[in-house]
Amino acid sequence: MANAHSLEAKGEMDFISRQRREHLLALQKGTAIGAAAILLILGIAYRTAPQVMIKLLSPLLLLIGGSLASHYLLRERGNYLLASRLYILTALVTMALMMLVARLQEPALRNIAPFSLVLIAPVTALFLSSEETYIYVAAGLLWVFLFAFKWGGNMYDFAAALLTMASTAVAIFSAGNLYQMADWAMQSYRRSEERADELWQSQESLRKALAKQDWLNEQLRISNLSLEQAREAAEEANRLKTQFVANMSHELRTPLNSIINFTRIVMGGYAGPITEEQITYLDYVRYAGEHLLGLINDILDLAKIEAGKLEVHVAPLDLHPLLDGVMSTTVGLTRDKALELRKLVPHDLPLVLADEKRVRQVLLNLLSNAAKFTDAGSITLRAEVDGDFVRLSVADTGIGIAPEHFDRVFEEFRQVDERVARRIGGTGLGMPISKKLVEMQGGEMWFESELGSGSTFYFTLPIYHDADGGVHNEGGITS
């Protein structure tokens, strides 16, 4: 059984081999039992026919022994070929032996014996190949003929030979057909089994694919969820930041309202007489307060830009009074420095479409930066027409900007040189806000600079065209 199991495990024992093996085992057992039964009957009938018992003892024992040996070979060793050959040979030798021992005293037995070939031939065809069957049957027939020549043959021998040949042909033919049919049936069965198996496998892989898809969908859902949570958290953080900036602005403006305006009240003499020196110092307090307010406004502007809420209100704007105003403020900023302030503005400057408050904010930012970073030389405010735009510029002869720092200029919170920044101050918000404000009014902002020689910042504002496409300036309409 162990061998059969190992053969099955190897997958090499197909259906037909298994069938042959089962049949051979049954036949071997049946032969041994049958021979033993005959021996038993002969033993019982020993007194009436002792001769028969003596004559048949050796062939029957041989048959029992050969059958059991081949049965053992097949069952315990799994050697089908050897077992089947041994079994067939046992049958042939038994036949031969039976003819030999029966040749003199028992003519009936001797005459019947060759007919056992008729039985052996189909059995051989069942268990061995057709070539082997021919060999064994031929050997059996040869024996029958030799026997007939040596000890006198008779018509029975030839009848047995004829029958044997016919039986062999029929056996081989039918065994072949039988096995072909069985093989065909088996193959069909196997194919359908394979198909069922393939079907099951494809169903299984489909099921797995669906399960995997489910899993992926779940993962997608989870990551979407965490993305959504992260987005919500970011929005919440942004909302809190905006809220914080708004609160801070409110909390700083309330005391600044008192600081700036009480200072102005005292400076204005509304609280009694006041000396020139006191006015000077109070103006410093006012200036510091206004500066602080400017910082708060910058931070608020940045928060507005980030929240997408910064607004500009453009209207036709005459730049002349605006430029005069910012120049006089700059004079105050550079009071303590030996700086030449220049304003180069043509008289026929056209109106621009811009937000007055925001243009002032940008210009004051550029001019106060120029004043901060320039200790000697000049600051020049210039305006000129450039196509459909008025180009404004602020040029200084200050410390300038190194080329490697150019990209920092418009970055939020960034100051070009932190060491200079500590000395000069500022939040790093003025330039990015100014650039944004200019762009929101339809203009552009850029700069040129050389380290040690100074910087020039430019920005443009669109010229105002009325409904007829006319351009306005101080002198009236020019087309």
Added chain:
Amino acid sequence: MSTPIEEAVVVVVEDDPLNAILIRKLLQIAGVGQSLICESGEELREALTALPRVDLILLDLRMPDEDGYTVLRTLRAMPERAETKIVAATANVMPDDILHAEEAGFDGFMGKPFDFDRFRSQIIRILQGERVWEPR
């Protein structure tokens, strides 16, 4: 129609004591005829019972008990105060605050810190019926 600034009655609702003193002084410098400070909406409603005519109310938006919008609604519900100008005087100057104030129905918006040089003209313009929106 409009009241000259010298005869105007202005009530200020302001919870910050320093700002209350400041606004009163600014109004005095501007030449406002009569001014009164209230610390809350509650106090304002009490004061109004004794004042038959109020030309202008400067209303702070952020106050502890009752915010400026609530006070505005109670004032707008008084038919006898239909002629009274109500202006938001506040340090809340974010775009949303300005928009909110406009939607709520304020007649003007003055951002803190006030502009000392423009304060008088702002008051006069408001009294003349101009909508003044100067968040600064």
